[in-house]
Amino acid sequence: MIIAVFPGQGSQTPGFLAPWLQVEGAADRLAAYSDWAGVDLIAAGTEWDADRIRDTQVAQPLIVAASLLSWGSLEGGGSVGGVAGHSVGEFSAAVAAGVLSEEDALRLVGIRGRAMAEAAAAEQTGMSAIIGGDEATVITRLEELELTPANYNGSGQIVAAGAMPALRTLAAEPPAGTRVIPLQVAGAFHTRYMAPAVDALRRAASTVAPDDPALTLWSNRDGESVAAGAEFLDRLVAQVASPVRWDLCMASFAADDVTGIIELSPAGTLTGLAKRAMRGVPSVAVKTPDDLPAAQMLLSGADA
Incomplete structure (x- = not known):
């Protein structure tokens, strides 16, 4: 089974959307996405600098818009057997699986981004990636510092989140055999600090009528596939303040005999984790339209 995966926040870079505007109809689609999300996504993806697109309320709809644009450009996408997304990428996966419409996804992501930005502004918090080391030892160290393992990314990578003083202590006194890398994000996502954003997103999601997925759709909560659209939407809401278990998603991919992975734009992070x-x-990382033929070739091999 060939699957498509959709990246999360932090995968965006200045100007990365510019090549996609050469795709027929892309400008019109992005204009609609912008209206639904409440962000000028064309300007954000082609003109704005790194600091400006790092803003949570910009980054989240920008990433989802790019993923959906590249997904829509993938000829042979009907041969994809399953989908999954990392963090906000789950909204893109929900659209690809038929659970949400593009309009509902962009509208909800716009609300999610604004609510998470507001929650992040309430306290000085952040996130740091921990590379290497023994997982149990890393988790124990985080507990000592009252930090939360917000992302279990697999391949020896855990992302810690919480108060900035504790993160600085973690960097100064890391667990044995690890490297700590502070991340350029606005707050402690996927932790209790995001509880107000969960409430805001839940109110907005209550107006949406999701469909059941037409493809295998794995969840960040536990790596399991979800067969009911309503359940997946509930999980989308809850994951704002709960850990991302991408390690368990990859374990499920292996158990379910995944034979190829296509990561949609802005691609590279998830294929990098999968290679390890x-x-x-x-795997194929679809960073620009020039990468589409390689993805289509992988799909055609699955059909042969």
């Missing part, structure tokens, strides 16, 4: 955790499984 799922050795031997071919």
Whole structure:
């Protein structure tokens, strides 16, 4: 089974959307996405600098818009057997699986981004990636510092989140055998600090009528596939303040005989994790339209 995966926040870079505007109809689609999300996504993806697109309320709809634009440009996408997204990428996966319409997804992501930005502004918090080390030792160290393991990314990477003084202590006194990298994000996402954003998103999601997925759709909560659209939407809301278990998603990919992975724009992060955790499984990172033929070739091989 070939699957499509959709990246989360932090995968955006200045100007990355510019090549996609050469795709027929892209400008019109992005204009609609902008209206639904409440952000000028064309300007954000082509003109704004790194600091401006790092803003949570900009980054989240920008990433989802790019993913959906590249997904819509993938000829042979009907051969994809399953989808998953990392954090906000779950909204893109929900659209690809038929659970949400593009309009509902962009509208909800716009609300999610604004609510998470507001929650992040309430306290000085952040996130740091921890590379390497023994997982149990890392978790124990985080507990000592009252930090939360917000992302279990697999391949020896955990992202810690919480108060800035504790993160600075973590960097100064890391667990044995690890490297700590502060992340350029606005707050402690996927932790209790985001509880107000959960409430805001839940109110907005209550107006949406999701459909059941037409493809296998794995969840960040536990790596399991979800068969009911309403349940997946509930999980989308809750994951704002709960850990992302991408490690468990990749374990499920392996157990479900995934034979190829296509990561949609802005791509590279998830295929990088897969190359280390799922050795031997071919993958394609669709960063620009020039990468579409390689993705289509992978799909055509699955059909042969």
